[in-house]
Amino acid sequence: MSRGPTEHVLRRQAAEVSRLIWERGWVANHDGNVTARLAPGRIVATPTALSKRALGAEDMLLIDESRRVVRGRRRIFSEVGLHLEVYGSREDVAAVIHAHPPHATARAVTGSSLPCFLPEAVVTLGESVPLVPFALPGPAAEAALRPFLLESDAVLLAGHGVLSWGVDLEQAYLRMELVEHLSQIANLAAPVGGVQALPASTLAPLLEARTRVGLGRADRHRA
Numbered sequence: 001m002s003r004g005p006t007e008h009v010l011r012r013q014a015a016e017v018s019r020l021i022w023e024r025g026w027v028a029n030h031d032g033n034v035t036a037r038l039a040p041g042r043i044v045a046t047p048t049a050l051s052k053r054a055l056g057a058e059d060m061l062l063i064d065e066s067r068r069v070v071r072g073r074r075r076i077f078s079e080v081g082l083h084l085e086v087y088g089s090r091e092d093v094a095a096v097i098h099a100h101p102p103h104a105t106a107r108a109v110t111g112s113s114l115p116c117f118l119p120e121a122v123v124t125l126g127e128s129v130p131l132v133p134f135a136l137p138g139p140a141a142e143a144a145l146r147p148f149l150l151e152s153d154a155v156l157l158a159g160h161g162v163l164s165w166g167v168d169l170e171q172a173y174l175r176m177e178l179v180e181h182l183s184q185i186a187n188l189a190a191p192v193g194g195v196q197a198l199p200a201s202t203l204a205p206l207l208e209a210r211t212r213v214g215l216g217r218a219d220r221h222r223a
């Protein structure tokens with residue numbers, strides 16, 4: 001594995017992203033969680049039961065792949081199994097973010113997936129952002145997520161919110177931002193006719209472009 005950012009840098013970045021998802025109104029109360037993979041079996045993670053508004057680098061935890069806190073005084077959040085599921089399936093991924101951005105979550109709680117109806121979005125996220133069926137938090141929710149991990153870089157979680165991932169926290173954050181932006185447009189379009197799908201003939205070249213820039217399934221390996 002190439003040398004990535006240090007633990008301190010990841011702690012700082014996780015605190016910055018936490019603040020950002022709070023500022024943007026994507027979380028309330030203690031909602032949301034952020035992780036970044038430091039090394040195999042070493043993950044920097046936000047602690048449970050604190051607002052994302054006020055987390056500092058020193059509040060972050062370092063955990064191992066069995067959820068044990070290796071460094072830090074606080075407790076790990078219960079949804080960490082979803083993050084570990086992503087890291088377990090995708091060795092190219094080094095950051096995962098979960099939040100409840102309102103426009104995307106409105107779709108998730110009404111059981112709608114999100115088609116990618118803008119050309120740039122197909123390149124960034126693929127044909128659509130799928131909806132993971134609702135399952136009870138814990139092993140059932142982790143099993144429900146598993147089938148989507150190789151094809152997708154962001155998903156809507158039915159009855160819950162959004163999970164996104166990427167090679168670093170910036171990419172995972174930008175993917176969630178795009179999911180929320182597309183959802184806002186789709187929801188605004190719904191009462192005036194709804195978004196129109198891109199012509200089917202344009203999908204293949206857009207998906208080829210996605211592969212060319214190093215995204216999409218062709219570029220992936222199982223961990």
Ligand SMILES: [Zn+2]
Binds near residue numbers: 161
């Ligand atoms: Zn949640």
